[in-house]
Amino acid sequence: MSPELVASPSLVYHCPRAGAPVCGQGPRTSRFVDAAAGGVAFLPTDAALAWDDQYLYIDAWLEERDVWTTGESRTGLVWQENTFEVLLAADGALYNLSVNPAGATKELLFIWHDAYQRQGRYDVADLNLARCSPMVIGGDAGPHHRRGRRWLFDEWQLVGLRASVNVDGTLNERHEIDRGWRVQLALPWAGLEHLLDGARSPIAGQCLRVALARHQVLDQRQSRQMAVWSWHVAGEAGLYAPESYPVVELI
Numbered sequence: 001m002s003p004e005l006v007a008s009p010s011l012v013y014h015c016p017r018a019g020a021p022v023c024g025q026g027p028r029t030s031r032f033v034d035a036a037a038g039g040v041a042f043l044p045t046d047a048a049l050a051w052d053d054q055y056l057y058i059d060a061w062l063e064e065r066d067v068w069t070t071g072e073s074r075t076g077l078v079w080q081e082n083t084f085e086v087l088l089a090a091d092g093a094l095y096n097l098s099v100n101p102a103g104a105t106k107e108l109l110f111i112w113h114d115a116y117q118r119q120g121r122y123d124v125a126d127l128n129l130a131r132c133s134p135m136v137i138g139g140d141a142g143p144h145h146r147r148g149r150r151w152l153f154d155e156w157q158l159v160g161l162r163a164s165v166n167v168d169g170t171l172n173e174r175h176e177i178d179r180g181w182r183v184q185l186a187l188p189w190a191g192l193e194h195l196l197d198g199a200r201s202p203i204a205g206q207c208l209r210v211a212l213a214r215h216q217v218l219d220q221r222q223s224r225q226m227a228v229w230s231w232h233v234a235g236e237a238g239l240y241a242p243e244s245y246p247v248v249e250l251i
Contacts, residue, residue: 011246089242
């Protein structure tokens with residue numbers, strides 16, 4: 001790993017090989033906390049991970065008495081929506097997947113400027129700078145990081161991604177009491193080559209940097225505010241600082 005990813009993590013998760021059914025086979029994570037300051041999240045949220053030769057599986061449970069969507073679209077990094085978030089980091093790249101209760105997904109892929117070299121690892125067809133016209137993050141536009149700027153490919157998609165959502169209640173019926181929603185994800189290793197440092201397929205003992213989070217829109221009478229709860233305490237650096245991510249070790 002690069003120096004940016006070697007900070008000692010507070011969380012190490014031992015991720016087992018998947019059985020059948022595949023999702024939910026790993027141990028449950030600790031309950032999510034306030035991403036910035038710590039302290040238990042107001043709405044219980046946790047997850048479990050597992051893997052096999054084809055996929056990394058993530059299963060998440062989000063308690064909520066009113067399961068709803070805002071219907072708003074993402075603008076750059078901003079999506080004013082209730083979402084479950086996955087962030088997977090490598091030496092030179094960071095992948096962000098967002099899923100809302102209706103099953104809609106949004107994907108972002110960041111490449112550090114210092115990692116993008118001509119004829120290098122990231123100078124490939126699906127990350128062609130001229131064709132994709134990525135945004136620049138960390139210059140005039142945040143979030144900023146001591147490593148510098150990143151390219152943001154906001155049209156990049158993980159080929160073969162499988163995502164499903166099950167609502168325990170009635171979606172967008174604001175007057176009814178719900179129990180929550182569950183997200184089940186399968187991220188194909190074949191499409192994650194930009195996020196696998198030095199390997200094109202998973203092996204036991206391999207370590208990944210993975211952050212899991214929840215964005216919750218707090219709907220008040222005259223305004224809406226966003227709460228961010230995560231598996232780890234991200235602190236002031238925020239969710240886009242991969243050196244603080246939990247380590248997921250494949251066992």
